[in-house]
Structures are given as C-alpha cells and as structure tokens.
Amino acid sequence: MVYFDYANGYPVDRRVIDSMIPYMEKEIGNPSSVHSMGLKARKAIDSVRDKIREFINGDGDIIFTSGATESNNLAIIGFGMRNKGKGKHIITSSIEHMSIINSCKVLQKNGFEVTYIPVDKNGVVKVDELERSIRDDTILISIQHANNEIGTIQEIEEIGRIASERGITFHVDATASAGKIEVDVEKMSADMLTISSNDLYGPRGVSALYVGKGVRVQPIIVGGGQEKGYRSGTENVAGIVGFGTAVDIIRDEYKEEAKREKKLRDKMIKRILSEIDESYLNGHPELRLPNNVNIRFSYIEGESLVLSLDMEGIYASTASACTSKTLQPSHVLMACGLKHEEAHGSLLFTLGKGNTEEDVERLMDVLPNVVERLRMMSPLYRKKKGG
Amino acid sequence: MYTEKVMEHFRNPRNVGEIENPDGVGVVGNPVCGDLMKITIKVDDDTISDIKFQTFGCGAAIATSSMVTELAKGKKIEDAIKISKQTVADALGGLPPQKMHCSNLASDGLRRAIADYLKKNGRLDKIRELGLEKELEKMEKGEMDDHGELCEV
Numbered sequence: 001m002v003y004f005d006y007a008n009g010y011p012v013d014r015r016v017i018d019s020m021i022p023y024m025e026k027e028i029g030n031p032s033s034v035h036s037m038g039l040k041a042r043k044a045i046d047s048v049r050d051k052i053r054e055f056i057n058g059d060g061d062i063i064f065t066s067g068a069t070e071s072n073n074l075a076i077i078g079f080g081m082r083n084k085g086k087g088k089h090i091i092t093s094s095i096e097h098m099s100i101i102n103s104c105k106v107l108q109k110n111g112f113e114v115t116y117i118p119v120d121k122n123g124v125v126k127v128d129e130l131e132r133s134i135r136d137d138t139i140l141i142s143i144q145h146a147n148n149e150i151g152t153i154q155e156i157e158e159i160g161r162i163a164s165e166r167g168i169t170f171h172v173d174a175t176a177s178a179g180k181i182e183v184d185v186e187k188m189s190a191d192m193l194t195i196s197s198n199d200l201y202g203p204r205g206v207s208a209l210y211v212g213k214g215v216r217v218q219p220i221i222v223g224g225g226q227e228k229g230y231r232s233g234t235e236n237v238a239g240i241v242g243f244g245t246a247v248d249i250i251r252d253e254y255k256e257e258a259k260r261e262k263k264l265r266d267k268m269i270k271r272i273l274s275e276i277d278e279s280y281l282n283g284h285p286e287l288r289l290p291n292n293v294n295i296r297f298s299y300i301e302g303e304s305l306v307l308s309l310d311m312e313g314i315y316a317s318t319a320s321a322c323t324s325k326t327l328q329p330s331h332v333l334m335a336c337g338l339k340h341e342e343a344h345g346s347l348l349f350t351l352g353k354g355n356t357e358e359d360v361e362r363l364m365d366v367l368p369n370v371v372e373r374l375r376m377m378s379p380l381y382r383k384k385k386g387g
Numbered sequence: 388m389y390t391e392k393v394m395e396h397f398r399n400p401r402n403v404g405e406i407e408n409p410d411g412v413g414v415v416g417n418p419v420c421g422d423l424m425k426i427t428i429k430v431d432d433d434t435i436s437d438i439k440f441q442t443f444g445c446g447a448a449i450a451t452s453s454m455v456t457e458l459a460k461g462k463k464i465e466d467a468i469k470i471s472k473q474t475v476a477d478a479l480g481g482l483p484p485q486k487m488h489c490s491n492l493a494s495d496g497l498r499r500a501i502a503d504y505l506k507k508n509g510r511l512d513k514i515r516e517l518g519l520e521k522e523l524e525k526m527e528k529g530e531m532d533d534h535g536e537l538c539e540v
Binding site for chain 1: 414419423443444
C-alpha cells in the first residue's frame with residue numbers, strides 16, 4: 001500500500017494514542033466538575049492550551065472546537081456577528097477552504113459585504129489588490145497560510161503587516177501549514193488562527209481557534225458556557241490531550257521531516273513532469289508546502305485517475321467535480337485560471353511521515369501506464385493525436 | 388462509493404475504442420463539465436452489430452458507457468433506444484445520486500448515434516417514428532451538453 005493522501009487523513013501517532021487512553025479509561029472527570037477528578041481534567045486541557053500557545057508563539061486564548069471547520073466558522077461568523085457594529089466589510093481570498101468561503105456567505109446573507117481577492121496562476125494572493133480593497137468599514141481579513149489543495153504558501157507576514165497598520169483584525173487559517181512550516185502569530189501579526197489536531201498526527205475531531213487579546217467573538221455553539229463561553233459543550237478531554245501530545249512531538253520533529261518530505265516531493269514532481277507527456281504542476285514551484293504534489297494531466301479526468309491508482313494500491317485524491325455534489329471543479333484551480341477541463345484532470349498527492357523513496361518508485365512504475373490507459377479511452381486524446 | 392459492478396466495468400471496460408467508418412456516431416457531454424462520451428455503431432438490418440465508446444470522465448462515466456455498449460450490442464434499434472439512464476444504473480447495481488444525471492449520459496449518446504445512422508440513410512420517417520427528433524435537432528445545432536442545471540458553464 002502506498003498512501004499519498006495525508007491531507008485527507010493523517011494517521012495518529014502511537015505516542016499520541018498512548019497519551020489519550022488514560023483519559024478515556026480512568027481520568028474521566030469532566031473539566032467543569034468541582035471535584036478533584038474534574039480538576040485533573042481541567043489541568044490536562046489547560047496545559048494543552050499552553051503547549052499550543054507556545055507552539056504558535058501567541059499569548060491569547062485557545063478555544064477548543066470539533067475541527068478546523070468549526071474553528072473557521074467561529075473565526076468568521078462569530079467574529080462578524082460580534083463586531084458588526086464596527087463595520088460590515090470582510091476581505092478573504094478566492095482560494096480559501098470552503099469552511100471560510102461558506103462562512104463568508106452566511107455573513108453576506110446577514111448584511112455583510114465580502115471581497116474575495118483573486119490569486120495569480122500559482123495561487124498567490126494578490127497583496128496589492130488586497131490592500132486596495134480595504135475600506136473604512138473593513139473589520140476582518142482572513143487569509144490561509146498555505147492552501148490545502150495546491151500547497152501555495154501566502155505572503156502572510158506582509159498581509160498581516162497591512163492589516164495591523166490599518167487596525168483590522170487578521171485571521172489566519174493555518175490548518176494546512178501547521179506542522180509543516182513555521183507558524184508564528186507574532187510574525188504574522190495574526191489576531192486569530194486556526195490549527196487542527198489531525199494535521200499534526202493527532203486525533204480527528206479536535207481543533208483550536210487562537211483568539212488574541214482584545215479580540216471578541218460571539219459563540220456559534222451555545223449551552224453550558226464552556227471554553228469561557230466561546231464554545232459550549234463538554235470538552236473532548238482525551239482528544240485535546242492527544243492534540244497536546246501531537247504538538248509536543250511535531251514541534252521537535254517537523255523541521256527534519258519537512259526537509260525529508262520536500263526531497264521526495266521534488267523528486268516526484270520532477271519524475272512525473274519528465275516521464276508523462278502533457279502533465280503540468282498546479283501551484284507555486286517554490287512557495288509550496290513540503291508535502292504537496294498537485295499535477296494536472298491533459299485529456300483525462302481526476303476521479304478516474306484516483307480509482308485507477310486505487311486498483312494498484314496507491315491512494316491519492318482529487319478536488320475535481322466528481323467527488324462533490326455539483327459538477328463544478330475545484331474552486332482553487334479555477335481561481336488559478338485553469339480551464340474547466342484542466343481543473344477536472346488534476347490529481348493531488350500529499351505526503352507524510354510514512355512515505356519513502358520506494359513509494360515514489362512504486363508510483364512511477366504505475367502512473368505512466370494508468371495515464372496512458374485512460375488517455376486511450378478518451379475522445380479528446382484521439383482527436384488531438386489524429387489532428 | 389461505487390458498487391462492485393461499477394468498479395468491475397471501470398476496471399475492465401467493454402467495447403472501448405472507435406469503429407472505423409461507423410454507420411452512426413453520437414457525441415454527448417462536455418469536457419467543461421468533466422464528461423464527454425463518443426459512441427460509434429455499426430448497424431446491419433437495423434440491428435446494432437458492433438458498438439464502441441470513448442469517454443473522458445469519472446469512474447461512473449466510464450462504467451455507464453461500458454454498460455450501454457454491452458446492453459445495446461445485438462439489439463434492434465427500436466429496442467436499443469429504450470435503454471434509459473435508469474436501465475443503465477440498474478444494470479450497474481445503482482449509482483450515487485449525484486452521478487445519476489451528470490455522469491450517466493451514455494444512453495443519450497447511443498440515441499444520438501442511432502439518430503445519426505437513420506439520418507445518414509435518409510430515414511426521417513423512422514426518426515419520427517422512434518421519437519428521435521430532439522436528438523437530431525441537438526446534433527444539428529452542435530449542442531453537446533446535456534448536464535442541465537448541475538453544470539453552470
């Protein structure tokens with residue numbers, strides 16, 4: 001088996017699992033309980049807040065949520081609803097994760113105006129356009145640190161500097177970047193930041209929203225007032241403990257691992273582009289996450305590529321239309337200026353700790369044939385060949 | 388996501404290719420929407436004696452194309468036009484709901500190929516008899532896209 005689909009699901013590190021088990025079996029106190037078991041649980045999750053604060057170099061609040069989607073919803077909807085008296089304009093980019101874009105759409109239905117800043121062909125947000133789009137009533141800028149599909153890393157410090165100079169709250173979605181490249185809220189001038197556990201080899205269903213001092217958000221999940229009232233519901237203690245262990249591990253290991261993955265990434269890209277005709281790299285060649293390989297192949301469609309690789313025991317993914325409920329191809333690739341049919345023919349490989357040189361060899365033993373087989377089936381390819 | 392039957396047709400698609408000097412050609416779909424299918428047929432005595440397909444598209448698009456060729460081969464054209472999207476989906480043990488219309492165009496492609504065959508032979512009366520006027524009209528207008536509202540091009 002060759003797994004190149006880390007972005008869609010990371011394995012949980014064994015050390016993380018071991019650290020979680022006591023909090024499911026014995027240390028079962030509810031952090032809101034006043035007895036000593038409750039206190040123990042409270043201390044356990046609070047120590048994870050400290051770890052995350054240290055990891056991202058921030059001194060604000062850490063709000064635990066059920067996942068990056070919820071963190072992003074809280075950052076956009078929660079912030080917008082709490083601060084609508086100050087202004088109703090929000091700036092984001094056209095390649096954000098759907099949990100940001102659809103949160104912005106919720107606000108638009110509630111009287112907000114949202115500017116979606118375009119990107120260049122490599123997926124880099126046009127910072128000059130972002131600066132020009134700032135208005136007197138702009139209250140929030142939300143830009144992802146790196147893109148989950150094409151891996152492009154944004155000029156996040158520059159954007160943060162602009163937001164901070166203009167006194168606008170700045171949210172960074174660091175879901176795809178944390179654990180791969182440095183995430184530092186001070187350097188980014190970020191007021192809010194989304195970070196997710198599974199992307200750090202922690203359990204799924206846990207994420208955090210960092211909220212800097214002086215920033216106010218309105219809860220989107222209400223109830224018993226946990227998480228300082230920002231997010232109700234009994235805390236997922238075992239999950240949060242696992243998140244903390246994952247942070248401990250990745251903090252020490254990620255730089256070496258990123259170097260290793262980057263080598264594999266570059267080898268993969270080089271071999272695919274040179275060994276398969278009419279294959280092209282999506283995203284930026286250098287400003288790129290160390291674990292992201294996104295390639296488009298002319299004349300064929302992404303899902304059939306994924307299924308064909310699956311038959312060979314290789315797991316990759318596609319952001320193409322056929323995996324979603326509509327026929328629209330990836331909004332990220334379209335924003336990069338690809339034609340519909342180009343976006344449909346894209347394949348995403350995301351690397352992780354388990355990948356080796358042999359995995360790349362195995363892929364390259366199979367991929368050229370898979371592409372050729374699908375092309376031979378495609379009416380577009382024959383038309384091209386026959387002139 | 389897919390049934391074993393869909394995957395079986397995806398792994399081993401039947402009748403892939405293009406018939407040389409075909410009696411009828413049907414093209415349906417639009418690469419913009421992620422699906423394009425081309426069906427070529429050979430007809431003897433109003434019976435589909437050979438049929439081949441080429442498809443650009445997802446797993447469902449390839450499997451439905453393959454299934455249509457299998458269902459149509461050897462059939463009289465009167466019977467072949469009765470192969471519907473539902474017939475194809477049922478023969479494959481079902482399709483995911485979002486694939487039912489977007490990636491299940493092969494039966495339309497077959498109807499177009501049959502209409503093309505009849506037209507080439509000047510049998511407009513037969514086209515009317517089989518209710519293929521719409522197919523003919525779309526082909527003459529060069530309309531390839533049958534995705535409807537799902538594909539907002």
